[in-house]
Amino acid sequence: MDWRQNVRTAEPYVPGDQPDKKGMIKLNTNECPYPPAPGVAQAARDFACGSLRLYPDPACGLLTGALADYYHVGPEQVFVGVGSDDVLAMCFLTFFHSDRPILFPDVTYSFYDVWARLYRIPYRTCPLDESFRIVPEDYMQPNGGVIFPNPNAPTGILESIDTIEKIVKANPGSMVIIDEAYIDFGGVSCLPLIEKYDNLLVVQTFSKSRSMAGCRIGFAIGNAETVRYLNDVKFSFNSYTMSRLSLSLGAEAVRDRAYFEETTAKIIRTRERVKKELAALGFSFTDSMGNFIFASHGRIPAKQIFEALRAHDIYVRYWEKPRISNYLRISVGTDEEMDRLTDFLREYLQGV
Amino acid sequence: MDWRQNVRTAEPYVPGDQPDKKGMIKLNTNECPYPPAPGVAQAARDFACGSLRLYPDPACGLLTGALADYYHVGPEQVFVGVGSDDVLAMCFLTFFHSDRPILFPDVTYSFYDVWARLYRIPYRTCPLDESFRIVPEDYMQPNGGVIFPNPNAPTGILESIDTIEKIVKANPGSMVIIDEAYIDFGGVSCLPLIEKYDNLLVVQTFSKSRSMAGCRIGFAIGNAETVRYLNDVKFSFNSYTMSRLSLSLGAEAVRDRAYFEETTAKIIRTRERVKKELAALGFSFTDSMGNFIFASHGRIPAKQIFEALRAHDIYVRYWEKPRISNYLRISVGTDEEMDRLTDFLREYLQGV
Numbered sequence: 001m002d003w004r005q006n007v008r009t010a011e012p013y014v015p016g017d018q019p020d021k022k023g024m025i026k027l028n029t030n031e032c033p034y035p036p037a038p039g040v041a042q043a044a045r046d047f048a049c050g051s052l053r054l055y056p057d058p059a060c061g062l063l064t065g066a067l068a069d070y071y072h073v074g075p076e077q078v079f080v081g082v083g084s085d086d087v088l089a090m091c092f093l094t095f096f097h098s099d100r101p102i103l104f105p106d107v108t109y110s111f112y113d114v115w116a117r118l119y120r121i122p123y124r125t126c127p128l129d130e131s132f133r134i135v136p137e138d139y140m141q142p143n144g145g146v147i148f149p150n151p152n153a154p155t156g157i158l159e160s161i162d163t164i165e166k167i168v169k170a171n172p173g174s175m176v177i178i179d180e181a182y183i184d185f186g187g188v189s190c191l192p193l194i195e196k197y198d199n200l201l202v203v204q205t206f207s208k209s210r211s212m213a214g215c216r217i218g219f220a221i222g223n224a225e226t227v228r229y230l231n232d233v234k235f236s237f238n239s240y241t242m243s244r245l246s247l248s249l250g251a252e253a254v255r256d257r258a259y260f261e262e263t264t265a266k267i268i269r270t271r272e273r274v275k276k277e278l279a280a281l282g283f284s285f286t287d288s289m290g291n292f293i294f295a296s297h298g299r300i301p302a303k304q305i306f307e308a309l310r311a312h313d314i315y316v317r318y319w320e321k322p323r324i325s326n327y328l329r330i331s332v333g334t335d336e337e338m339d340r341l342t343d344f345l346r347e348y349l350q351g352v
Numbered sequence: 353m354d355w356r357q358n359v360r361t362a363e364p365y366v367p368g369d370q371p372d373k374k375g376m377i378k379l380n381t382n383e384c385p386y387p388p389a390p391g392v393a394q395a396a397r398d399f400a401c402g403s404l405r406l407y408p409d410p411a412c413g414l415l416t417g418a419l420a421d422y423y424h425v426g427p428e429q430v431f432v433g434v435g436s437d438d439v440l441a442m443c444f445l446t447f448f449h450s451d452r453p454i455l456f457p458d459v460t461y462s463f464y465d466v467w468a469r470l471y472r473i474p475y476r477t478c479p480l481d482e483s484f485r486i487v488p489e490d491y492m493q494p495n496g497g498v499i500f501p502n503p504n505a506p507t508g509i510l511e512s513i514d515t516i517e518k519i520v521k522a523n524p525g526s527m528v529i530i531d532e533a534y535i536d537f538g539g540v541s542c543l544p545l546i547e548k549y550d551n552l553l554v555v556q557t558f559s560k561s562r563s564m565a566g567c568r569i570g571f572a573i574g575n576a577e578t579v580r581y582l583n584d585v586k587f588s589f590n591s592y593t594m595s596r597l598s599l600s601l602g603a604e605a606v607r608d609r610a611y612f613e614e615t616t617a618k619i620i621r622t623r624e625r626v627k628k629e630l631a632a633l634g635f636s637f638t639d640s641m642g643n644f645i646f647a648s649h650g651r652i653p654a655k656q657i658f659e660a661l662r663a664h665d666i667y668v669r670y671w672e673k674p675r676i677s678n679y680l681r682i683s684v685g686t687d688e689e690m691d692r693l694t695d696f697l698r699e700y701l702q703g704v
Binding site for chain 1: 358360361363378381384385387393397404405409434435438447448449463467496497523563565568587588590595596598
């Protein structure tokens, strides 16, 4: 007898490349190139550290209140978690409690199938069409739930509110979860639909458009009933997940609407400019509405470009996966960073 | 068809009393009455908030390194999580992957059966003896794992290293997890046993002895192999749980050994003094080695005292549960807070 017989073995995961080299250009994890709103640094300096001896507010009132104000909903319609991964995992656990398979795209965020397996939720993937678009009819078959990102990851393709509404409307028997991690870079959120459909939940994150990946904050907005279900499940096995610092700094980040609009607009401008430059270099790409560009070169395999970039300390994302193995996902950095990327590519592509 | 059919319903949990009244005395959640080490506040003031735009180090090197230094183990022997609840839940998921029941005491930390049900782990509770002590032989029956707190919660009773070793030695076929949330208040940690037994994992928290309940940090120490299993499972479904602030402030809290020893010694002194005063008032109690006293009055039912205290804004913990429904769990606060408690009790008990 050996204790190892009782161990759940998991695919040994290699944490995503988080290089930390001087002078490197990090465009591989869709982080925001700009710092958080100025109020966040002020909140950290002013934070009363003595209060850390006490447990945080389990209801996270400070943060749900700030989000409710920003999105014009009630605080009882907001659920917060340790990054959107935590929120999404909690949604899987709460709303996908069915014997019928849940549905999500074949090319999508890579944790959906992981959580489904973890919680023993049956699932079926629906192939995107030739141009990586969702086929709404696929999501009208019997199912135990629906989830997809909008814009989708890693393609950046945005589906219209009409498409979302069609899918939500066709599924009164299951929850539809729209993962809007990248919605703030030119997309239109389906949040207004929550007033009309109680089987819709919208998940967003502070990691991209709010420059807070290091703080771990994600949230879901739905109606009061769905949020109560989420909280009931969450509280049933973990009372306190959000630290006092996350609550305080997170609330501060939400309050500064002007800074948020300014930085997201800058990222959109840079993205559109770089799209043109990449096109001139022979790249083609989806019309990404995320803070990244999903690009393929007409002549040189993506993997080869990925390795050449890495050798020059420019980090982008590459997956050796079906359908997307000839694409690079390039996060949108500052204009200076993107110039160094395109300068390198120009020279490199001339030489191969 | 209604989407509610797929919802996992959970016991609607009422978050623990977290009152926030001016002048109240909060002795209900075993928080530390003293602020975190001075270096923590300095670290918050100095924190480079611009770095929050980047994801944190998924390996949590800063914090595992500080803990490894403190406990004289290798950093590859340390696993960190969002409070010990997160660490313990991850341990359940990783090490209790068996069809045989896991074993824990009937009177113990209230989340063990919750996590077991959540992950569909069969479990059996072993009754503590008449004086609330663990019966080591109970843990020598066939099992899929063993877990208990030492000192136990909410009794505060400490089992000896010999008892722990006997149980670990008798279970080469399963993991034994010792939850040492309260070990720093006079107990002796079983950490040295990890060199001898690879089926032992020790879990501790920053929430009690390190005054950081509001920061959400817990950790496990074992051998490199068990910690690798934990990380494999954790990374397989969530890459980033510890915020950059938690890593930075947590590491600072660990470094200050003198402050840690001073505050825990103060709490022990206060506890022992208050035990004498409570005895004089007609209370009896276990020999608690935690930062709390588990007390029962000879004449007045615990529930009645609990309610009288609450009516005077003195909050302690009471459970309407088998075996312990005539006990109060009173966290050890400052000397001033404890004086107000005993002053009130003296007067109250004279009047009833």
